[in-house]
Amino acid sequence: MEFKxxxxxxxxxxxxxxxxxxxxxxxxxxxxxLGDFAFPCFVLAKKLKKSPSIIAEELAKRIxxxxxxxxxxxxxxxxxxxxxxxxxxEQVIKEVIRCGACYGSLPLKHKKVMVEYPAPNTNxxxxxxxxxxxxxxxxxxxILAFAGYEVIPVDLVNDRGVHICxxxxxxxxxxxxxxxxxxxxxxxxDYYVLYNRKVEEHPELEQEVQDMLRKWEAGDKEVIAxxxxxxxxxxxxxxxxxxxxxxxxxxxxxxxxxxxxxxxxVLEGLRKGLFYKNEEGAIMVDLEKDxxxxxxxxxxxxxxxxxxxxxxxxxxxxxDFKMDKSVYIVGxxxxxxxxxxxxxxxxxxxxxxxxxxxxxxxxIYLPEGRMKSREGKIVDAxxxxxxxxxVAEDExxxxxxxxxxxxxxxxxxxxxxxxxxxxxxxxxxxxxTYNPEESISFEGETGPYVQYAHARICSILRxxxxxxPEKVKKLEYKHPTEFKLIKLLADFSKTVSDAAENYKPSFxxxxxxxxxxxxxxxxxxxxxxxxxxxxVRDSRLALIFCVKTVLxxxxxxxxxxxxxxx
RNA sequence: GGACCAGUAGCCUAGUCUGGAUGCGUUCAGAGCCAGAAAGGGCGUCGGCCUUCUAAGCCGAAGAUCGGGGGUUCGAAUCCCUCCUGGUCCA
Numbered sequence: 001m002e003f004k005x006x007x008x009x010x011x012x013x014x015x016x017x018x019x020x021x022x023x024x025x026x027x028x029x030x031x032x033x034l035g036d037f038a039f040p041c042f043v044l045a046k047k048l049k050k051s052p053s054i055i056a057e058e059l060a061k062r063i064x065x066x067x068x069x070x071x072x073x074x075x076x077x078x079x080x081x082x083x084x085x086x087x088x089x090e091q092v093i094k095e096v097i098r099c100g101a102c103y104g105s106l107p108l109k110h111k112k113v114m115v116e117y118p119a120p121n122t123n124x125x126x127x128x129x130x131x132x133x134x135x136x137x138x139x140x141x142x143i144l145a146f147a148g149y150e151v152i153p154v155d156l157v158n159d160r161g162v163h164i165c166x167x168x169x170x171x172x173x174x175x176x177x178x179x180x181x182x183x184x185x186x187x188x189x190d191y192y193v194l195y196n197r198k199v200e201e202h203p204e205l206e207q208e209v210q211d212m213l214r215k216w217e218a219g220d221k222e223v224i225a226x227x228x229x230x231x232x233x234x235x236x237x238x239x240x241x242x243x244x245x246x247x248x249x250x251x252x253x254x255x256x257x258x259x260x261x262x263x264x265x266v267l268e269g270l271r272k273g274l275f276y277k278n279e280e281g282a283i284m285v286d287l288e289k290d291x292x293x294x295x296x297x298x299x300x301x302x303x304x305x306x307x308x309x310x311x312x313x314x315x316x317x318x319x320d321f322k323m324d325k326s327v328y329i330v331g332x333x334x335x336x337x338x339x340x341x342x343x344x345x346x347x348x349x350x351x352x353x354x355x356x357x358x359x360x361x362x363x364i365y366l367p368e369g370r371m372k373s374r375e376g377k378i379v380d381a382x383x384x385x386x387x388x389x390x391v392a393e394d395e396x397x398x399x400x401x402x403x404x405x406x407x408x409x410x411x412x413x414x415x416x417x418x419x420x421x422x423x424x425x426x427x428x429x430x431x432x433t434y435n436p437e438e439s440i441s442f443e444g445e446t447g448p449y450v451q452y453a454h455a456r457i458c459s460i461l462r463x464x465x466x467x468x469p470e471k472v473k474k475l476e477y478k479h480p481t482e483f484k485l486i487k488l489l490a491d492f493s494k495t496v497s498d499a500a501e502n503y504k505p506s507f508x509x510x511x512x513x514x515x516x517x518x519x520x521x522x523x524x525x526x527x528x529x530x531x532x533x534x535x536v537r538d539s540r541l542a543l544i545f546c547v548k549t550v551l552x553x554x555x556x557x558x559x560x561x562x563x564x565x566x
Numbered sequence: 567g568g569a570c571c572a573g574u575a576g577c578c579u580a581g582u583c584u585g586g587a588u589g590c591g592u593u594c595a596g597a598g599c600c601a602g603a604a605a606g607g608g609c610g611u612c613g614g615c616c617u618u619c620u621a622a623g624c625c626g627a628a629g630a631u632c633g634g635g636g637g638u639u640c641g642a643a644u645c646c647c648u649c650c651u652g653g654u655c656c657a
Contacts, residue, residue: 038587040586040587054596072605078586078587078588080587124576130584133573258631287612291568291569292569292656293568293569293656293657294657295656331654332570332653332654332655333653333654333655334568334655335569335570335571335654335655336569336654336655336656337655337656339569339570340656356609360570360571362572362653362654362656363569363653365653370653378590395622396622398622399604399620399621415623425578426578426579427579429572430569430571430572430579431571431653431654432578432579433578438609441608441622442622443608443609443623444607444608444609444622445578445579445607445608445609446622448622449608449622449623451622452620452622452623453623455620456619456620456623457619459619459620460619460620463619466617483578498590504585506580510579510580510607513607514607517607520623520624521624521625523619523624524615524623524624524625525624527618527619528619529619530618530619535623538572539599544619565620566620566622
């Protein structure tokens with residue numbers, strides 16, 4: 001980055017453009033032979049009314065290269081800068097070695113960000129959609145922390161409402177007081193599916209559910225006891241699944257504790273004249289001019305709806321943690337809801353309204369269509385982990401004979417790596433179809449591909465015990481694949497910052513692929529241990545040591561382990 | 567009825583916010599004129615590479631009207647308009 005700054009300063013002297021404008025225009029040429037940085041002269045062409053190639057020529061004549069810039073050339077409409085590659089290499093390599101696990105991290109921002117995820121319902125186990133949510137949440141927390149933010153992960157448990165009563169009713173009717181004979185959240189989920197099957201033939205069950213909900217809200221002892229029992233089972237199951245995925249929260253909010261709140265906020269808004277009562281007496285907000293229509297905020301009977309409690313929760317969160325930003329990781333089908341929520345918070349004059357962000361992610365479909373919890377047509381979060389591990393085990397057995405302990409360890413690392421990477425490599429916004437047969441792959445753009453590059457480097461470094469990264473002195477690189485790697489290493493913090501700003505872990509996943517790809521090219525073309533001479537050998541050892549460090553840092557951000565052997 | 571998101575090879579995906587990659591003729595050079603330049607990966611397919619640091623790898627080949635049409639521009643996958651298809655949400 002220092003190099004770019006130098007080029008910007010040079011250009012500033014010779015053009016009438018500001019630093020920002022220059023910085024935005026500067027590109028990295030498609031082909032490395034063209035130069036290391038390029039300034040396209042089209043911007044100037046319009047203003048000077050001259051052909052960009054002529055401007056480039058003129059600038060090339062006027063700008064005298066100074067170290068570390070070794071040459072400035074006009075090539076077509078581009079002014080291309082060449083930098084002393086070995087100087088760049090040395091700077092980058094030393095920086096990576098010095099920073100280690102922190103390489104790529106950004107300075108502290110002294111700002112707090114809350115991230116809410118994955119917000120499960122206590123009537124059914126977590127499924128593939130939650131898996132995407134958890135993985136995105138984990139990765140975003142890691143990336144934000146690496147980008148210098150203080151991160152507060154929280155959860156919102158949806159533990160009340162009609163849907164919860166459905167599994168409760170089914171258990172009451174047909175459960176026979178049994179204790180779970182399987183993972184407890186799965187046990188609860190089975191009754192949810194059972195209810196939905198039974199209600200097809202017995203529509204009167206719907207009325208019973210409503211009655212049960214009313215009793216629950218009235219504090220009926222029997223219903224509350226049942227609720228506590230089943231909620232406890234669900235939460236116990238979630239805890240296990242969270243552990244499997246490495247999800248930790250600083251605080252958990254429960255809907256059962258907040259669902260009656262928010263009324264005061266709405267009434268306050270009504271007093272201020274922000275909202276109005278419709279003919280039936282419900283409190284409404286008119287968001288027509290925002291293109292969001294009219295929304296009910298409080299029912300005519302004075303009871304709240306989702307948005308009512310969400311207004312309260314938003315406020316409570318800020319009161320609890322005084323954070324600067326609040327990110328909600330929720331599927332994109334709720335986009336409208338959050339637009340309304342944030343707009344209403346803004347109308348109410350809450351200063352943090354503008355700092356709320358809904359990270360909407362796309363749905364995952366099955367080959368046969370949408371997942372349906374009600375019918376039990378889902379891919380269960382725990383099952384998919386087992387499936388991935390099983391396939392990983394097969395792949396490992398194809399290549400190695402390992403003892404039990406080592407096999408268990410590797411199938412966990414590789415299977416989870418494949419699953420996490422598979423989901424995180426997609427842009428969060430995109431919907432995609434999960435096809436069990438086709439999706440579980442260990443070749444090509446996958447987690448194991450990146451892990452494999454890491455393991456290969458470890459394998460080389462294991463064979464060279466004398467190498468000490470602290471003692472790296474003179475470095476020398478000649479091969480294009482070496483410079484390609486160095487450039488990528490230099491770009492890592494830019495990737496981190498882009499990923500943090502846009503909430504896109506996929507940027508980090510893509511980056512790790514590029515780095516692994518570049519390493520594999522290098523690996524096939526440049527011998528390390530059998531390099532021509534000691535200087536080249538040491539330089540390459542230092543280089544792959546750095547690649548290893550950065551691969552690992554990138555995988556860490558995605559919550560994927562970097563194995564030393566595969 | 568309204569809103570949002572997506573559409574890139576047989577399949578999947580990056581790039582889209584912030585539009586650009588080395589042309590031809592003439593000329594000593596410049597001006598002028600004519601033009602508008604190469605869309606990355608992966609899977610799958612075909613062909614090569616393990617007496618050489620782990621072949622979960624590498625190299626090569628074939629494969630793309632960037633959903634259709636129009637517009638803006640010297641230049642559009644990218645910006646604007648419109649239509650089509652799929653998805654989601656609101657009423």
